[in-house]
Amino acid sequence: MAALSLMLVTVVRSRIDNRTDVIFGGAEGAYVRSDSVSFADPKGIATPEPTEDIWPKINIELPQYYLVNDAHPIASPHYAPEDISVIEGTGYMMFDTATKPYLEAMLQDMRDHGFNVYVAGAYRDYTYQKYLFDGKASQIALGMGLEGDEIWLDPRYQEAVEEARTITMFPGTSEHQLGLAVDLMDKPYSKMVYENMNQEFFKYLDSICAKYGFIKRYPTRKLLLTGWDEPWHYRYVGVEAATFIMEQGLCYEEFYAHYVPDFEY
Numbered sequence: 001m002a003a004l005s006l007m008l009v010t011v012v013r014s015r016i017d018n019r020t021d022v023i024f025g026g027a028e029g030a031y032v033r034s035d036s037v038s039f040a041d042p043k044g045i046a047t048p049e050p051t052e053d054i055w056p057k058i059n060i061e062l063p064q065y066y067l068v069n070d071a072h073p074i075a076s077p078h079y080a081p082e083d084i085s086v087i088e089g090t091g092y093m094m095f096d097t098a099t100k101p102y103l104e105a106m107l108q109d110m111r112d113h114g115f116n117v118y119v120a121g122a123y124r125d126y127t128y129q130k131y132l133f134d135g136k137a138s139q140i141a142l143g144m145g146l147e148g149d150e151i152w153l154d155p156r157y158q159e160a161v162e163e164a165r166t167i168t169m170f171p172g173t174s175e176h177q178l179g180l181a182v183d184l185m186d187k188p189y190s191k192m193v194y195e196n197m198n199q200e201f202f203k204y205l206d207s208i209c210a211k212y213g214f215i216k217r218y219p220t221r222k223l224l225l226t227g228w229d230e231p232w233h234y235r236y237v238g239v240e241a242a243t244f245i246m247e248q249g250l251c252y253e254e255f256y257a258h259y260v261p262d263f264e265y
């Protein structure tokens, strides 16, 4: 956790829509923008290390444990789950077929407890993530005043790309490509502001997700470690790891670092 002490916290005003956003400049030069966080206590994110002998004995090499983030992109743009299929109750949202029963059982649990479940995102291949990313970069470039049919040839376009990296995950760095991640909400939202969402929904979901092998992957309080504040994003890692992670209050990077000695955030 030494890297944490190097973190800088800067509040900047967004060029794009004039909102005040909290941006964290990290030791790795990672900048984080958050639409929903009002970050008050940078010290509050550190979690005491659980004792060495209680960590689950797992094979970290298995796909269900793959760590995917900015510093650890997916090995190949062509990577795809072995088989994907549509999540029940959604028109077209896809998920890893072998793991899908765990997801569907969790969603059913939510419904049984009176919650409406909306799957806002699931499997995305590299090409689709690239489409989303390029769209965001172009939108920012236009906001910067870049013009013409080939704005990506403008040297300043790189600035737009860098800014886009703080908002939309760069192709190859999104867990959605694994087919093991979903964005869950109680209904569709036009603006992804966590505080405006149904907190009872998430409270219950957080209390049951590990039972189905899922973790809350980007909790707000771990923003400095994960780089993202997406409290609606849930990732399958299996019941054993998920139970440990949720009980100990870890983020996945903290968990992963335990198994990979030279791990760098």
Ligand SMILES: [Zn+2]
Pocket: 121, 176, 181, 182, 183, 230, 233, 234
């Ligand atoms: Zn997501």
